[in-house]
Amino acid sequence: MRRLIESGNGFHNLKKEFKCESRNIFAALTSMVFVLAGAIPMLSSVAASAGMTSAQAASFVMCSMAVGGLISIFASIYYRTPFYFAGSLTAIVVLKPMFDQFTLPEMVGGFIAAGVALFLVGYTGMIGWISRYLPLPVILGMVAGVFMSYGLDIVRSIASDPLSGALIAGAFVAFPLVTKKVPPHIIALAVGIACAVFLHSGEADGSAGSYGLSLPVFTGPDFTSNVFLTVSLPLVIMAVADVFKGYGVLKANGCDLSLNSVTVLSGLGSILAAFGLGHTISLAGPVMAILAGEDAGRRERRFAGAVIYCGGVLVVCVLSGILIPFIMQLPGTIIDLICGIAMTGLLVSSLQGAFGTGRFQMGALAAFLIGLSKVSILGIGAPVWAIVFGWIVTLCMENGQWRQMIARGRSEKKETGPAADQAVMD
Structure with a gap:
C-alpha cells in the first residue's frame, strides 16, 4: 500500500538535535517581514475587495497561514528540513475577481475541491508526470504574467499619491545603502x-469593524460545477507551481x-484551511529561501529556524483580529504599493525562471502574455x-527542446529515481 508521506527522521532525538543558533533566529526574524509586509497586506486587500467582515477577514488570514504554520512545524521536525507551508501568494492574485463571481460558500467549495485535487496529485504520483511533460x-x-499586475500597481500608486509613493518607494530603494542587516521591506x-x-x-x-483576538469563522461549502473550473483548477495550478519553486529552493540548498509528500501535505492543509475561508496551502519559496539558505546557519x-519562525506566524495569526481591521483602514494606494514591493522578489524570480534559462522561451512568453491579459x-x-x-x-515551436526534456527525464528516472525530483532543477 502506498505511504501517505515519505518516512523521515521522525521525532526521535529531537531534544538533542534541536539546537538553535543566532543565525537561525535572524533568519526567522527576516522571514517574518514577508508576513508583516507581504502576506497580511495582500490577504487584507483581497478580503476588503470581497466585502468580508472583520471576523471573516481575520479568519481568511488566520486559516491561510496558521494551518500552514502547523504543518510546517510538523514537517520541519519530522524531516529535519526547513519547511514553510502557507496560503499561496500566487493564488491571491487570481482570488479578487473570483470573489466577485461567487458567494463565500461557493468559494469554500472551490477551496476544498482544490485541496482534494492537490492531495490526489501527490498521492497518486501525478506530480511526477506533470514535471516530466x-x-x-x-x-x-x-506566474510572472499574473504577478505583473502587482508590479504595475507600484507605478500606479506613486502616480496617484506622489508624496506617499515617493517616501515609501524611496525608503525601499535607498535603505540598503545605509545597512543591509535590516530588510528594506520592513x-x-x-x-x-x-x-x-x-x-x-x-x-x-471606521468601517473595518471591531478589534479583537482572531478565531476561525466556519463557513459551510457549496459545490457547483462552474466553481471547479473557475476557482479550483487555477488554484491547483498555482499551488503546483509553488511546490516546484519551493522544492527547487530545498534542492539548491x-x-x-x-x-x-510535499504535495500531499499541501492538499491536506488546503482542505482543513478551507472551512475557515483559507485558500490553497503550498510551499512559500521566498521564505524558504531565507530559512534554508547558507546565511541561516549550519x-x-x-x-530550528523554521520552527521558531512558524511559532511566530502562529502568534501573528492569533493577533490577526487586531492587525487586519487596522490594515484594512490603510489607504488603498499605500496597500497596493506595499503589496507590490513585497512581490518584487517573487516577480524577479519568476521572470528569471521563465526566460533566464534560454529554453522554452516562446512557450513561456505565450504563458506570460496570456497571464498578464487577465x-x-x-x-x-x-x-x-x-x-x-x-x-x-x-509543442509546436520548441518541440525539439520538449523531446529532449522528456528523454532526459526518462534517463534520470532510471538512474536516480523519480524524474519529478530532477525536473524541478531544469
Whole structure:
C-alpha cells in the first residue's frame, strides 16, 4: 500500500538535535517581514475587495497561514528540513475577481475541491508526470504574467499619491545603502504606516469593524460545477507551481524530499484551511529561501529556524483580529504599493525562471502574455489558458527542446529515481 508521506527522521532525538543558533533566529526574524509586509497586506486587500467582515477577514488570514504554520512545524521536525507551508501568494492574485463571481460558500467549495485535487496529485504520483511533460519555464511564465499586475500597481500608486509613493518607494530603494542587516521591506512597511497616520489620518471611515483576538469563522461549502473550473483548477495550478519553486529552493540548498509528500501535505492543509475561508496551502519559496539558505546557519540546524519562525506566524495569526481591521483602514494606494514591493522578489524570480534559462522561451512568453491579459474564456481564468496555450506553443515551436526534456527525464528516472525530483532543477 502506498505511504501517505515519505518516512523521515521522525521525532526521535529531537531534544538533542534541536539546537538553535543566532543565525537561525535572524533568519526567522527576516522571514517574518514577508508576513508583516507581504502576506497580511495582500490577504487584507483581497478580503476588503470581497466585502468580508472583520471576523471573516481575520479568519481568511488566520486559516491561510496558521494551518500552514502547523504543518510546517510538523514537517520541519519530522524531516529535519526547513519547511514553510502557507496560503499561496500566487493564488491571491487570481482570488479578487473570483470573489466577485461567487458567494463565500461557493468559494469554500472551490477551496476544498482544490485541496482534494492537490492531495490526489501527490498521492497518486501525478506530480511526477506533470514535471516530466510540462516545462517549468511555461509555468513560471504564467506566474510572472499574473504577478505583473502587482508590479504595475507600484507605478500606479506613486502616480496617484506622489508624496506617499515617493517616501515609501524611496525608503525601499535607498535603505540598503545605509545597512543591509535590516530588510528594506520592513522599512517600506514602517514608512507606509507613518504615511497613513500623518498624511491620510482623516481618510479612515471606521468601517473595518471591531478589534479583537482572531478565531476561525466556519463557513459551510457549496459545490457547483462552474466553481471547479473557475476557482479550483487555477488554484491547483498555482499551488503546483509553488511546490516546484519551493522544492527547487530545498534542492539548491542540499535538501531532498519526495515531491509527492510535499504535495500531499499541501492538499491536506488546503482542505482543513478551507472551512475557515483559507485558500490553497503550498510551499512559500521566498521564505524558504531565507530559512534554508547558507546565511541561516549550519545545514543540520536550519530546521530550528523554521520552527521558531512558524511559532511566530502562529502568534501573528492569533493577533490577526487586531492587525487586519487596522490594515484594512490603510489607504488603498499605500496597500497596493506595499503589496507590490513585497512581490518584487517573487516577480524577479519568476521572470528569471521563465526566460533566464534560454529554453522554452516562446512557450513561456505565450504563458506570460496570456497571464498578464487577465482574459477569461468560457468562465475559465487566464492562469489556466496561459498554461494550456503556453504548452501548445512549446509543442509546436520548441518541440525539439520538449523531446529532449522528456528523454532526459526518462534517463534520470532510471538512474536516480523519480524524474519529478530532477525536473524541478531544469
